Amino acid sequence: MKIGVLALQGDFAEHIVMLKRLKVETSEVRMPEHLGGLDALIIPGGESTTIGKLAADFGLTDPLRQFGQRHAIWGTCAGAIFLSRDARRHQPLLSLMDITVQRNAFGRQVDSFEADLDVPELKRVTGTKEPYHAVFIRAPIIESVSGEARVLASTADKRIVAAQQGHLLATSFHPELTSDTRFHEYFLSMAD
Ligand code: GLN
Numbered sequence: 001m002k003i004g005v006l007a008l009q010g011d012f013a014e015h016i017v018m019l020k021r022l023k024v025e026t027s028e029v030r031m032p033e034h035l036g037g038l039d040a041l042i043i044p045g046g047e048s049t050t051i052g053k054l055a056a057d058f059g060l061t062d063p064l065r066q067f068g069q070r071h072a073i074w075g076t077c078a079g080a081i082f083l084s085r086d087a088r089r090h091q092p093l094l095s096l097m098d099i100t101v102q103r104n105a106f107g108r109q110v111d112s113f114e115a116d117l118d119v120p121e122l123k124r125v126t127g128t129k130e131p132y133h134a135v136f137i138r139a140p141i142i143e144s145v146s147g148e149a150r151v152l153a154s155t156a157d158k159r160i161v162a163a164q165q166g167h168l169l170a171t172s173f174h175p176e177l178t179s180d181t182r183f184h185e186y187f188l189s190m191a192d
Pocket of ligand 1: 137
């Protein structure tokens with residue numbers, strides 16, 4: 001299995017470190033031809049407007065949409081925004097997932113915070129019992145899911161922070177900034 005990481009902007013290097021820890025072959029994606037031969041793709045956190053603009057500049061928008069028709073894609077934070085159909089403002093989006101997101105939704109006082117999440121599906125797939133300790137940095141919330149999309153995790157105050165739609169995964173938080181590899185393992189199980 002070979003997993004690409006969109007390397008236009010943001011914390012793609014941290015995702016590559018996680019994938020290497022899991023002994024998975026990875027490569028950086030900057031051009032449409034880099035998608036060839038990949039089984040799945042991760043879109044990292046960063047700045048969703050910048051990622052969207054650079055993807056358009058590099059001719060990647062349509063190739064990414066086509067890739068997502070048949071292959072697994074996971075967006076973390078800015079990547080989740082880019083995957084969404086609606087970010088409640090005008091910005092370039094892949095519009096692959098039937099989710100509406102609200103950017104920077106946790107407010108200035110708590111721009112960054114950490115929280116333990118109960119993610120039943122993650123525990124089931126990885127055979128573990130521990131809650132998932134999630135890192136949020138100027139994170140979006142997933143306001144709503146529709147169509148085939150379903151909620152994977154919410155905060156204690158019921159804000160949706162992870163969703164899945166078939167082989168597409170969106171998380172508001174940053175598993176690549178922790179030492180817990182379970183979300184990457186979960187994504188690999190989706191890509192298989
Ligand atoms: N606030 C950023 C955005 O709206 C996302 C932040 C992140 O990826 N950590 O794109």
